[in-house]
Amino acid sequence: MRVWEVEIELLSDLHTAGERKGSVIDVLRRDGKVYLPGSHIKGVVRTEAERIWFGKNGKRICWVTGDPYGTEKEPAGIKPCEDRSGCPVCELFGVPEQERWDERYLDPALRFTDFVLLRDKGVSERTHVMILRDKGSKREGALFSERAIPRGSIFRGFILMIRDLGGGGERLLEGALHSAADYGFGGGRSRGLGWVRVRIDKDSSIGRMKEVLS
Known part of the structure; x- marks a missing residue:
């Protein structure tokens, strides 16, 4: 089994919506420690893999991360992959609700661990005004x-x-x-949050993984 070690360095602040305490929305924590869920990293990476593969190979036929052409009346949603010859994205990442899908994808080729914080610089805090999106105006006292x-x-x-x-x-x-x-992780990307740099070590090991995650 090959293991890639992935380092994510934040080039801007990153928000991960955690527990809400009164009017304060905290970052995600587990046992008091800040972390990034592997499921979030996997979801963003899969979305980009779909875009890359079908951008290169023509008509998009895999919509597992949702149809970007959804409307208010017909929201974007997950659709079965239509690639019956073998979708490389589904092969790597698998699919949700797998019992409804082709048995080839029941066991995806990749597993993502959660990402632990190595360089802890504390947390920052920003104050915002709640917006009434249907009116395009701020909500008083919010x-x-x-x-x-x-x-x-x-x-x-x-x-x-x-x-x-x-x-x-x-x-x-x-x-x-x-x-x-380049796309970014977490919330608030339209406000400049979640910009990161990724470094990859393609020759890591299970032993190294246990050492870092323990």
């Missing part, structure tokens, strides 16, 4: 504070390759990781 992980913080996690990806699969995964870094 101030709230949002905590964020400050720039310069570093997270580390691992991607386990359950099966051999082949050269094409590895290139798609690596490209999607770097593209996801």
